[in-house]
Amino acid sequence: MQQIIYSRNVAADLTQLLGGLHYDRLFLLTDENTHRLCRPLLKGSLAEQAESIVIGATDENKTPETLMAVWQALCNGGATRHSLLICLGGGMVTDLGGFAAATFKRGIKFVNIPTTLLSMVDAAVGGKTGINFNGLKNEIGAFREADAVIVSTDFLHTLDDLNMCSGYAEMLKHALLDGDRMWAEHLNFDVYSFDFSLLPTLVKESIVLKQRVVQEDPHEQGLRKALNLGHTVGHAFESLALQRQNTVFHGYAVAWGLVCELFLSTLFGFPVEKMRQTFAFIREHYGRFNFTCDDYETLYAYMQHDKKNMGGHINFTLLEDVGRVKLDCRVSKEDVFAAFDFLREG
Ligand code: GLY
DSSP: OOEEEEOSOHHHHHHHHHHHSOOSOEEEEEEHHHHHHTGGGGTTSGGGGSEEEEEOOSGGGOSHHHHHHHHHHHHHTTOOTTOEEEEEESHHHHHHHHHHHHHGGGOOEEEEEEOSHHIIIIITSSSEEEEEETTEEEEEEEEOOOSEEEEOGGGGGGSOHHHHHHHHHHHHHHHHHHOHHHHHHHHHSOSSSOOTTTHHHHHHHHHHHHHHHHHHOTTOSSGGGGGGTTHHHHHHHHHHHHHTTOOOOHHHHHHHHHHHHHHHHGGGTOOHHHHHHHHHHHHHHHOOOOOOGGGHHHHHHHHHTOTTOBTTBOOEEEEEETTEEEEEEOOOHHHHHHHHHHHHHO
16 A cells, blocks of 8 residues: 655654665655745755755646656756655645656656645545646546655645635545544534644545545546545536636535535435535535526536546446445436536525
């Protein structure tokens, strides 16, 4: 299983980790934000000896051009196939850096140090790497797990509330996949004022759940599709927002997607009361997605074109109950529209 280090002292743990990994040259990939805000937490570690590569922040830079710039920086720095890349950042940095490492000289070692809640519980773990291409998210990529992931909630002290809530939506998704105890625990967590003494435990629970799923199905042939809960509808919301040049945070779209997909899950036996409780939590913390019934056809078309579907059929990951996943579910278009109505009108 992928090595995850739950750290209370990133600099010391990184130095210890690097001491046990064999490499010739060391590189540190950051974006402009993590270079400024997160790199100082590595002070005193072996990472200070690394050649620094800094790329532009945000998803707009998750491009072939940025990837080429990273390859070029590795070449310029004399990287060999025995070199090691540390990726310090959110999902954009760990996805792109992981793909650069997976492809440079057919693969060099890399270590992820996620700095956002979203990347800690999702992107940095499980081996999906990639870049955006042709207007599509993560269109080019490879499955390649980092040699190790260092997880420290210390990085989250500089993260804003919107990004914290965004990451928390993936944790809520993991809780729904896990079972009643974790689900209730997550509905009771105070998202308005994150308790940093409790957060490391919740983050670890989330990562353990994800690892359990990924270990069983690393290349998403079956069970890993469970991690798409909330994402079939959520991605359509993201695409609609993007079309209106009005981007939404990924986790917010997933949270609204979860509401719709739990509504659809009730057709497969998911308890209505649990759906309503989850909906109340999401309405309170994530507000509303701004759309009308005039958007339904467009949203449906986005869902049909999702790269996870085939032949125009939409395959949903749904739940029969909290902790009981049902993969590859088909529902009628009318039911999908009813789910949209439910999200808008409750
Ligand atoms: N983000 C979902 C997965 O890693 O499969």
